Amino acid sequence: MDVNVGISGIPLSAKGSDTGSGLRVLKKLGLDLMEIQFSRNIYLNSDSARTVGNIAKELGIGLTCHASYYINLASQKKEVQDASVKRIVDTLIVAETLRAKLIVVHAGYYSGRSHEDAYDIIKSNIDVIGTKCPSKVKIGIETMGRQKSFGTVDEVIRLCNDCPNVYPVIDFGHIHARNFGNINTVCDFTSIFEKFENETGINRFHIHMSCMRHANGNEISHLPLDSFDPDFRLMAKSINDNGYKCSVVCESPRLEQDALLFRSWLKS
Numbered sequence: 083m084d085v086n087v088g089i090s091g092i093p094l095s096a097k098g099s100d101t102g103s104g105l106r107v108l109k110k111l112g113l114d115l116m117e118i119q120f121s122r123n124i125y126l127n128s129d130s131a132r133t134v135g136n137i138a139k140e141l142g143i144g145l146t147c148h149a150s151y152y153i154n155l156a157s158q159k160k161e162v163q164d165a166s167v168k169r170i171v172d173t174l175i176v177a178e179t180l181r182a183k184l185i186v187v188h189a190g191y192y193s194g195r196s197h198e199d200a201y202d203i204i205k206s207n208i209d210v211i212g213t214k215c216p217s218k219v220k221i222g223i224e225t226m227g228r229q230k231s232f233g234t235v236d237e238v239i240r241l242c243n244d245c246p247n248v249y250p251v252i253d254f255g256h257i258h259a260r261n262f263g264n265i266n267t268v269c270d271f272t273s274i275f276e277k278f279e280n281e282t283g284i285n286r287f288h289i290h291m292s293c294m295r296h297a298n299g300n301e302i303s304h305l306p307l308d309s310f311d312p313d314f315r316l317m318a319k320s321i322n323d324n325g326y327k328c329s330v331v332c333e334s335p336r337l338e339q340d341a342l343l344f345r346s347w348l349k350s
């Protein structure tokens with residue numbers, strides 16, 4: 083099985099520690115992936131990013147980053163679009179120093195535009211980012227959990243096919259919430275994996291994992307895996323049965339505890 087399992091940010095059991103210490107705790111726990119949280123700010127300068135990247139390499143822990151939450155590539159305000167482009171470029175630069183493979187981005191909101199117009203403006207801003215920062219690090223566009231957010235499965239797939247610097251980030255809890263709780267069987271997970279595989283040609287999946295409190299097609303909050311909504315035991319079975327290569331980032335409120343629980347459901 084080629085499945086990496088890790089968490090979003092510093093482990094809860096290392097709360098308050100720096101990123102390097104957090105990586106060491108993850109290693110001790112037997113996890114092998116960290117998605118460094120730059121969601122509020124980019125808290126590493128280039129020297130500390132180099133150090134963290136070296137520690138991760140030495141421990142054999144894969145790194146990805148999560149870009150700012152304050153991004154809206156489809157804003158009605160040009161200055162917000164420009165600031166969003168800059169935030170993504172800055173995150174790509176630190177990710178490159180960390181030797182992270184991908185940065186996760188919430189692309190934005192429809193912002194009163196038609197879905198087609200929002201698509202066009204987001205795509206053109208991604209092209210601007212590619213010109214400003216021709217990085218090897220991929221821009222991971224996430225499937226989003228609210229009706230007003232850009233990021234249906236089809237939109238993410240289309241953007242991946244139109245932009246060579248974009249990679250899909252599959253957040254199953256978001257897909258489930260946005261589609262009124264539609265992921266209920268192993269087959270439901272498998273059909274989403276197959277859709278991404280067939281329509282984008284990727285052969286490794288970057289996954290966000292958390293159960294969701296949701297209503298009316300919108301996520302409300304993240305829940306631990308033992309709320310089984312959706313049931314990630316079924317995702318483990320789909321991965322076990324099909325041998326999918328995956329990187330799974332646990333974003334539940336129990337972070338490492340749930341990451342280890344998920345790992346226990348995988349075939350060794």
Ligand SMILES: [Zn+2]
Binds near residue numbers: 148186187188224
């Ligand atoms: Zn996210």
